[in-house]
Amino acid sequence: MMLSVCGVHFTYNSHPLLRNIDFSLERGELLAILGPNGVGKTTLLKCMNAILRPASGAILVQERDILSLAPADIARDIGYVSQKNEASRLTVFDAVLMGRTPHIRWRMSDDDLRKTDAILHTMDLCSKAMRHIDTLSGGELQKVCIARALVQEPSLLLLDEPTSALDLKNQVEIMNLIRRVVDEHRIAAVMSMHDLNMALRHADKTIFLKDGDIHAMTTPGCVTPEIIHEVYGLPVHIHRIDGQSIVIPQN
Numbered sequence: 001m002m003l004s005v006c007g008v009h010f011t012y013n014s015h016p017l018l019r020n021i022d023f024s025l026e027r028g029e030l031l032a033i034l035g036p037n038g039v040g041k042t043t044l045l046k047c048m049n050a051i052l053r054p055a056s057g058a059i060l061v062q063e064r065d066i067l068s069l070a071p072a073d074i075a076r077d078i079g080y081v082s083q084k085n086e087a088s089r090l091t092v093f094d095a096v097l098m099g100r101t102p103h104i105r106w107r108m109s110d111d112d113l114r115k116t117d118a119i120l121h122t123m124d125l126c127s128k129a130m131r132h133i134d135t136l137s138g139g140e141l142q143k144v145c146i147a148r149a150l151v152q153e154p155s156l157l158l159l160d161e162p163t164s165a166l167d168l169k170n171q172v173e174i175m176n177l178i179r180r181v182v183d184e185h186r187i188a189a190v191m192s193m194h195d196l197n198m199a200l201r202h203a204d205k206t207i208f209l210k211d212g213d214i215h216a217m218t219t220p221g222c223v224t225p226e227i228i229h230e231v232y233g234l235p236v237h238i239h240r241i242d243g244q245s246i247v248i249p250q251n
């Protein structure tokens with residue numbers, strides 16, 4: 001198993017937020033974590049990256065408890081794209097190259113530079129390589145942060161609302177790229193999302209959080225209007241178009 005989340009409880013200042021979160025993910029699987037604002041999606045992602053520590057339970061990456069891993073191992077094996085992207089005076093090239101830091105032993109190699117070049121090319125960021133990231137638009141910065149996580153070549157990729165700032169074409173291209181990386185490199189990826197249709201289109205599994213619990217865990221094809229109504233309090237229809245499930249609010 002690439003990722004096992006075992007009975008995780010999480011509490012902020014003695015206020016319980018997540019209860020008994022239990023799931024696992026194999027290589028080559030992409031999981032979407034869904035649920036209303038404030039339910040705990042970001043908190044769960046931060047627990048999977050050892051940024052936050054659960055009150056109880058364990059998180060195993062390749063059968064190793066992440067709380068027992070050295071920071072260098074976490075930095076190499078787990079890629080994390082946060083919801084709040086920081087902007088600094090780094091150039092786009094340097095910001096993406098920083099994703100190679102956990103792999104650099106003595107100094108950066110030609111391979112590190114080549115991989116940085118390649119991901120900038122794949123993500124259509126070459127023309128911005130020398131721009132400072134604090135001059136980028138929100139969507140451009142989001143792409144740079146995703147590029148940095150991909151060039152890191154992690155075994156587990158965690159993405160907090162990775163397409164929230166992207167236009168339609170970029171949403172589709174970035175999700176296709178994430179899907180391809182998961183498939184070809186046999187990594188596992190977990191993304192939090194508000195766009196249900198995007199999640200149902202690209203994920204292998206979905207988890208719906210509600211009131212601190214996993215309310216439903218299923219494949220996209222088995223998500224029902226009842227699940228969505230119960231979780232979001234909104235009646236919806238689900239239509240099948242070209243083999244895809246499309247969620248449409250009833251009113």
Ligand SMILES: Nc1ncnc2c1ncn2[C@@H]1O[C@H](COP(=O)(O)OP(=O)(O)OP(=O)(O)O)[C@@H](O)[C@H]1O
Pocket residue numbers: 012013017035036037038039040041042043044192
């Ligand atoms: N450091 C903190 N201290 C106390 N409460 C916090 C802290 N960080 C987050 N919270 C609260 O915990 C809850 C879960 O937050 P979290 O960011 O995990 O939710 P989310 O599901 O990712 O939300 P959204 O969809 O709005 O991004 C929220 O009510 C939030 O206000």
